[in-house]
Amino acid sequence: MMKRNISLSIIALLLGGTHLETTAQTNTQKQPIGIDFFSKVQAISDVKTIGNDIFFVIRKANIKDDKYTSDLYQLVDGRAKALTTSGTVGGYDVLADAIILKKRDKGQTMFLELTKGYGEATEWLRLPYSVGQVKYISRQHFFFTASYKLHQTNDRLPDSLKAKDANKRYRIFDELPFWSNGRGDINGSRQVLYEYKNGQVKALTDSLQNAGGLALSPDHRYLAYTVSDKKSFRIHSNQLHIYSIAEQTSKQVGIKDSTSYGSLQFIDGQRLFLTAKTHRADNPQANSQFYHLSIHSGQFKQVYNGEPYELGGGLATDTKGGNHSEPLIDKDGIIFNTTAIDRLPLVRLSWKDETVTPLTPLNYDVDAYLRYQKGFLLLASEGQNGQEFYLFDGKNEPKRISDINTSTFASHQVVTPQEIKYINGAGQEQRGYILPPTNFESGKKYPTILDIHGGPRAAYGAGFFHEMQYWANQGYAVIFANPRGGSGQGSDYAQLKGDFGGRDYDDIMAFVDAAIAQFDYIDKDRLGVTGGSYGGVMTNWIIGHTDRFRAAASQRSISNWVSLEALSDIGYNFGWGYIGADPWTNNQELWKKSPLAYANKVKTPTLFIHSDEDYRCPLPEGLQMYSALQYFGVASRIVIFKGENHELSRSGRPLNRIKRLQEITNWFNKYLK
The missing domain is CATH 3.40.50.1820 (Alpha/Beta hydrolase fold, catalytic domain)
Structure with missing residues (x-):
C-alpha cells in the first residue's frame, strides 16, 4: 500500500506565506497596456541546448499582416538571435551537434539541417509522410509518427475532378470523433508509428490505431510508445507497448484495463518512468499516478499517488507559447514543474517518503526547465513580467540571463x-x-x-x-x-x-x-x-x-x-x-x-x-x-x-x-x- 500522508508543504506555504502589495501602483510616464499589447509580447517555447548553446522558438503576432510568425532563435549575449526567417518553424530536434528542422507540405516532410555555426539550412532527407514526433538513433535510423488517412474521398472521381479539392465541396463522416477543435475534420485520420532505417520505412503499428508518446532508451535498445483506438468513447484509455529494436518485436504491458499512460521517459536501459490514470467513475478528473516499469519483468511500481501535485502543469494565459519539459530523474527522486494552487514552481519529489518540496521561489512561474551547466536553465516569468531565461543553482535566487520581454513590460x-x-x-x-x-x-x-x-x-x-x-x-x-x-x-x-x-x-x-x-x-x-x-x-x-x-x-x-x-x-x-x-x-x-x-x-x-x-x-x-x-x-x-x-x-x-x-x-x- 502506498502512503497517503503526502506533504502539503507547498499549499501551506502558498496560503500562509505569500504577500502581494496592497496599494495600486501607477506610473504616468509609462505607456498604457493597449488592446494590441499581446502583439508586443514574444512567446517563447521549445527550449533545447547543445552544450552551452541555448535554442528556442519565438512566436509573434503580426498585426499588419494579420498572422503569426514562428522562428528558431539562439540566445547570444542575452538577446534572441534569429536563425531562421521563414516564420513557419513549428518545432525542431537536436541531433549531436546539429539542429534538425522539419518542413511539411502537401503530405510530404522535408528534413533540414543546421550544422555548427547554425547558418543556412540544407535539406538532407525528404519523406512522403506528414511527420510528427521523431526519436533519433542516428540520421539513418530513427522512429517517427505520421498522419495516415484511412480513405480518400476522391479515389473514384474522374481524373478531370481529382485536381479539385473535394473537401471544399462536401464532408463525409462515418465515425466518432469526426472533427477536432483546431484540426478540423479528422474522420479517418490516424497516427501511425514508423521505423526509418537506411532509406527503408516500415510501419510498426496498425493503421486503425493512433500511436504516440514515443520514448527511446539511452542505450537505443527499446522504444516505448502508446496506441489507442476509437472504440471507447467515454473513457480515455490507451495501451503501452515496448518495442525491442534488435529483435524487432513489440510487447504490450499494462496495469489494468481503462488506463491511460503518458509522460514516458526511460530512467536507464532497464526502467521506464511514466504516469498512469486508471478510470475512476466517481471522479474522471482525478490526478494521474507516477510509476516505474521494469522493462524485462513487465512489473509496475507506484512511486507517487499524484496527490496533490500533477506532473507538469500550466496556468491560464493569453500571451505565452505552449511548453513541455521532460521530468529530471535521479536516484533520489524526480524534478518537475506543477500547478500549485495559483503558482507554477519547479519541485522535487522524494522517492523515499513521497514528499514534494519547492525548489524555485514561488514568485517564479516555471514554463520549461533543463539541466544546464551545474544547475538548471529555466524559462520562467517573474511576477507580472514576460518570459525570460534564468540560471538556477537549485538553492539561490534564479539569475536572469536574457532580455527578450523585460524591457517591453517595464515600459508599460x-x-x-x-x-x-x-x-x-x-x-x-x-x-x-x-x-x-x-x-x-x-x-x-x-x-x-x-x-x-x-x-x-x-x-x-x-x-x-x-x-x-x-x-x-x-x-x-x-x-x-x-x-x-x-x-x-x-x-x-x-x-x-x-x-x-x-x-x-x-x-x-x-x-x-x-x-x-x-x-x-x-x-x-x-x-x-x-x-x-x-x-x-x-x-x-x-x-x-x-x-x-x-x-x-x-x-x-x-x-x-x-x-x-x-x-x-x-x-x-x-x-x-x-x-x-x-x-x-x-x-x-x-x-x-x-x-x-x-x-x-x-x-x-x-x-x-x-x-x-x-x-x-x-x-x-x-x-x-x-x-x-x-x-x-x-x-x-x-x-x-x-x-x-x-x-x-x-x-x-x-x-x-x-x-x-x-x-x-x-x-x-x-x-x-
Whole structure:
C-alpha cells in the first residue's frame, strides 16, 4: 500500500506565506497596456541546448499582416538571435551537434539541417509522410509518427475532378470523433508509428490505431510508445507497448484495463518512468499516478499517488507559447514543474517518503526547465513580467540571463494584483486576486469585472494576463479566483461530477462577496462577469441564477448539455464526466444542469462571443442561449468570428483577437460606466 500522508508543504506555504502589495501602483510616464499589447509580447517555447548553446522558438503576432510568425532563435549575449526567417518553424530536434528542422507540405516532410555555426539550412532527407514526433538513433535510423488517412474521398472521381479539392465541396463522416477543435475534420485520420532505417520505412503499428508518446532508451535498445483506438468513447484509455529494436518485436504491458499512460521517459536501459490514470467513475478528473516499469519483468511500481501535485502543469494565459519539459530523474527522486494552487514552481519529489518540496521561489512561474551547466536553465516569468531565461543553482535566487520581454513590460503600466482571502463552500480558506484600475484614486468607486477561467480543470495564476491588464488600464477593477473544479489542489478539489454549477458556483459567489467586503473601491452595483469555455458556461449559468451582475460577456460557451453530447469533439465523454448522465439514460439531469433551462429567468444584458469553427463548444451552444435571451426580450448580442476556433482569445488571427476584446470592452462600457 502506498502512503497517503503526502506533504502539503507547498499549499501551506502558498496560503500562509505569500504577500502581494496592497496599494495600486501607477506610473504616468509609462505607456498604457493597449488592446494590441499581446502583439508586443514574444512567446517563447521549445527550449533545447547543445552544450552551452541555448535554442528556442519565438512566436509573434503580426498585426499588419494579420498572422503569426514562428522562428528558431539562439540566445547570444542575452538577446534572441534569429536563425531562421521563414516564420513557419513549428518545432525542431537536436541531433549531436546539429539542429534538425522539419518542413511539411502537401503530405510530404522535408528534413533540414543546421550544422555548427547554425547558418543556412540544407535539406538532407525528404519523406512522403506528414511527420510528427521523431526519436533519433542516428540520421539513418530513427522512429517517427505520421498522419495516415484511412480513405480518400476522391479515389473514384474522374481524373478531370481529382485536381479539385473535394473537401471544399462536401464532408463525409462515418465515425466518432469526426472533427477536432483546431484540426478540423479528422474522420479517418490516424497516427501511425514508423521505423526509418537506411532509406527503408516500415510501419510498426496498425493503421486503425493512433500511436504516440514515443520514448527511446539511452542505450537505443527499446522504444516505448502508446496506441489507442476509437472504440471507447467515454473513457480515455490507451495501451503501452515496448518495442525491442534488435529483435524487432513489440510487447504490450499494462496495469489494468481503462488506463491511460503518458509522460514516458526511460530512467536507464532497464526502467521506464511514466504516469498512469486508471478510470475512476466517481471522479474522471482525478490526478494521474507516477510509476516505474521494469522493462524485462513487465512489473509496475507506484512511486507517487499524484496527490496533490500533477506532473507538469500550466496556468491560464493569453500571451505565452505552449511548453513541455521532460521530468529530471535521479536516484533520489524526480524534478518537475506543477500547478500549485495559483503558482507554477519547479519541485522535487522524494522517492523515499513521497514528499514534494519547492525548489524555485514561488514568485517564479516555471514554463520549461533543463539541466544546464551545474544547475538548471529555466524559462520562467517573474511576477507580472514576460518570459525570460534564468540560471538556477537549485538553492539561490534564479539569475536572469536574457532580455527578450523585460524591457517591453517595464515600459508599460502593468498593474500588480492584490490578494483576496475567502472561505469557499467547503469551509476551506482560498485566495483570489483583484487588479486595481490604473490611476486609482482613494475613495472612488470603480466598475468591476469578474473573469472566470476555462477548463474547469485549469487555474488562474498571479502572473500577467493581457485582457485583465487591458481592462485595468481602461479604468476597471478585475477580480479572479480558482473555484473548486480547477487544477493545483488535488483530485478531491477538482471533483465536480454531479455538482457542476453547484459547489463551483457557490465558491465564485463567496469570492465575489469577499472581494466587495475587502475592497471598498469595488462598486457592487456595477459588476460585470465574463469567461470563456468553462468560464462561458458559468457565465451563462450565473445570469440564470442571480441578477447581481449588470452585464455579462459569455465566450465560447455551453448552454445545453443535451445538444453538446452530439456536437462537441469531446461531447461523448465531457458531459458524462461532469454531469454523470447522457440524453438516453437521464435527459432530465442534463437539462437541469443546462443554463438554457434558466434562460427565462435572465435579466442581465449579455454579449456572446463565438467562432464558427469551434468544435469544442460548437456555435449552436452560443446561438441557443442568444436566441432564448432575444425571445425573452433581454438585451443581447452575438458576434461570430469566421474561420476561428476555440482558441480565438489565445491564437486567433491578431485582428480578430483585437475585435473580440474590443467588443467585450464596449459591452461593459455601455452597461457598467
